[in-house]
Amino acid sequence: xxxxxxxxxxGSGKTSVLMHTVRDLxxxxxxxxxxxxxxMWTEDDARFRRLEVPxxxxxxxxxxxxxxxxYNVDEMLSWAEEKGADVAIAETAGLCLRCAPYPDQxxxxxxxxxxxxxxxxxxxxxxLTTADVAVMTKGDLVSQAEREVFRERILEVNSSCRIVExxxxxxxxxxxxxxxxxxxxxxxxxxxxxxxxxxxxxxxCTGELRVSKNHHRGVLRHLDGFTEYTGE
Amino acid sequence: xxxxxxxIRGGVDKDGRPDxxxxxxxxxxxxxxIVGPTGSGKSSLIADIEQFAQGDTPSGRRILIDGxxxxxxxxxxxxxxxxxxxxxxxxFLADMSVxxxxxxxxxxxxxxxxxxxxxxxxxxxxxxEPVRPDYPLTILSGGQSRALMTADxxxxxxxxxxxxxxxENAGIKKQEALHLLAGxxxxxxxxxxxxxxxxxxxxxxxxxxxxxxxxxxxxxxxHRVFKDIERVDxxxxxxxxxxxxxxxxx
Numbered sequence: 073x074x075x076x077x078x079x080x081x082x083g084s085g086k087t088s089v090l091m092h093t094v095r096d097l098x099x100x101x102x103x104x105x106x107x108x109x110x111x112m113w114t115e116d117d118a119r120f121r122r123l124e125v126p127x128x129x130x131x132x133x134x135x136x137x138x139x140x141x142x143y144n145v146d147e148m149l150s151w152a153e154e155k156g157a158d159v160a161i162a163e164t165a166g167l168c169l170r171c172a173p174y175p176d177q178x179x180x181x182x183x184x185x186x187x188x189x190x191x192x193x194x195x196x197x198x199x200l201t202t203a204d205v206a207v208m209t210k211g212d213l214v215s216q217a218e219r220e221v222f223r224e225r226i227l228e229v230n231s232s233c234r235i236v237e238x239x240x241x242x243x244x245x246x247x248x249x250x251x252x253x254x255x256x257x258x259x260x261x262x263x264x265x266x267x268x269x270x271x272x273x274x275x276x277c278t279g280e281l282r283v284s285k286n287h288h289r290g291v292l293r294h295l296d297g298f299t300e301y302t303g304e
Numbered sequence: 305x306x307x308x309x310x311x312i313r314g315g316v317d318k319d320g321r322p323d324x325x326x327x328x329x330x331x332x333x334x335x336x337x338i339v340g341p342t343g344s345g346k347s348s349l350i351a352d353i354e355q356f357a358q359g360d361t362p363s364g365r366r367i368l369i370d371g372x373x374x375x376x377x378x379x380x381x382x383x384x385x386x387x388x389x390x391x392x393x394x395x396f397l398a399d400m401s402v403x404x405x406x407x408x409x410x411x412x413x414x415x416x417x418x419x420x421x422x423x424x425x426x427x428x429x430x431x432x433e434p435v436r437p438d439y440p441l442t443i444l445s446g447g448q449s450r451a452l453m454t455a456d457x458x459x460x461x462x463x464x465x466x467x468x469x470x471x472e473n474a475g476i477k478k479q480e481a482l483h484l485l486a487g488x489x490x491x492x493x494x495x496x497x498x499x500x501x502x503x504x505x506x507x508x509x510x511x512x513x514x515x516x517x518x519x520x521x522x523x524x525x526x527h528r529v530f531k532d533i534e535r536v537d538x539x540x541x542x543x544x545x546x547x548x549x550x551x552x553x554x
Binding site for chain 1: 348351354355360361362388389390391395396397398399400405408409411412413449453456460461
């Protein structure tokens with residue numbers, strides 16, 4: 073089984089690029105299965121089902137979708153196995169940019185939208201810096217020079233990644249991404265995350281609603297960066 | 305500049321019917337126009353060339369360089385890229401100054417960042433209102449953006465193949481821009497609705513319903529017509545400038 077984890081900011085075009093990529097994988101004789109992770113609600117699974125491949129949805133509800141995706145990797149893989157797939161593709165919800173939900177053996181794909189401007193690769197963090205492939209979308213909306221500057225910015229933060237210029241509408245770049253997925257090694261044995269997730273569990277995570285700092289315990293950071301511990 | 309041949313191998317039109325034109329070869333130094341009604345697939349053909357399609361775009365066309373499939377790096381790495389493009393989308397979204405952006409672009413192409421100054425100088429010969437190095441990119445007008453990108457292609461990208469999409473709508477001096485882009489011995493493919501630009505080319509590829517339907521070589525009669533259009537155009541350009549400068553047409 074191969075595993076590809078596709079992450080990226082909301083609206084960057086992850087689903088559209090994957091639609092074309094899955095078609096190309098099928099054309100190449102592969103059997104992909106898709107796992108869509110989201111928070112509250114998604115209809116991407118309905119789009120994916122049109123591809124006539126196994127599709128499942130995981131909703132993280134009140135939990136962080138990245139954390140949820142991470143500790144559910146085993147379940148995703150055994151589900152894909154059961155469905156007779158040889159490639160499991162997990163699309164994440166992609167929210168806070170603090171986590172990178174990539175296990176070490178997966179093909180880590182970060183989808184990033186060129187219209188977010190050439191400084192955005194510097195802001196995305198581990199989602200991009202630990203990715204194997206950066207997929208640039210919406211490049212048709214800017215000039216070639218701006219695309220090339222964007223590309224240079226990606227390489228500044230992740231010099232070893234493969235860059236794929238893709239277009240979710242026309243399918244440009246999907247064949248290239250499918251080829252990279254198809255050539256990725258199979259996973260075997262235990263996997264670990266490439267990048268550590270955030271350190272703290274805060275009181276808000278456990279259900280506290282009051283906003284004042286008086287009501288919160290644990291490691292708290294002030295706006296000016298000062299970090300303190302309150303509690304037992 | 306290195307001589308090369310660009311080959312377009314036919315694919316299919318929007319209904320999946322094969323292109324009438326099975327193959328067209330374009331050589332260094334040639335200007336070829338792509339003509340056809342709106343929605344006929346001109347921009348898609350340009351996109352096929354830009355990404356060196358290998359049967360992996362909706363048209364199924366293949367693009368060959370010197371008769372061979374280009375290697376993957378030629379398709380994507382800007383340092384090895386053979387294609388420069390002036391597209392219809394010329395609005396900048398980058399939050400940078402003109403100079404900072406051009407220096408960054410030169411770096412991405414493996415060129416000297418000091419070329420930025422030369423780009424701005426050249427852009428200002430094509431546009432009415434001058435562009436200054438410290439201007440934020442986002443305040444440039446459509447005409448200024450196109451002038452800047454045209455100059456950028458001539459100076460920084462300097463690729464042997466130049467693709468131009470409807471430069472006539474750019475509000476810049478189109479004939480000068482085309483000459484500048486064509487440079488010495490480049491392959492120029494220009495999408496156009498403009499009779500002057502179409503007749504400046506040696507051949508024109510006609511598009512219909514997404515397919516390549518025929519190739520017309522510019523005739524001797526058309527060359528004569530071109531000379532007439534050129535005169536009309538320079539008269540119109542003069543009038544436009546007079547009106548732009550707030551003067552009265554005499």
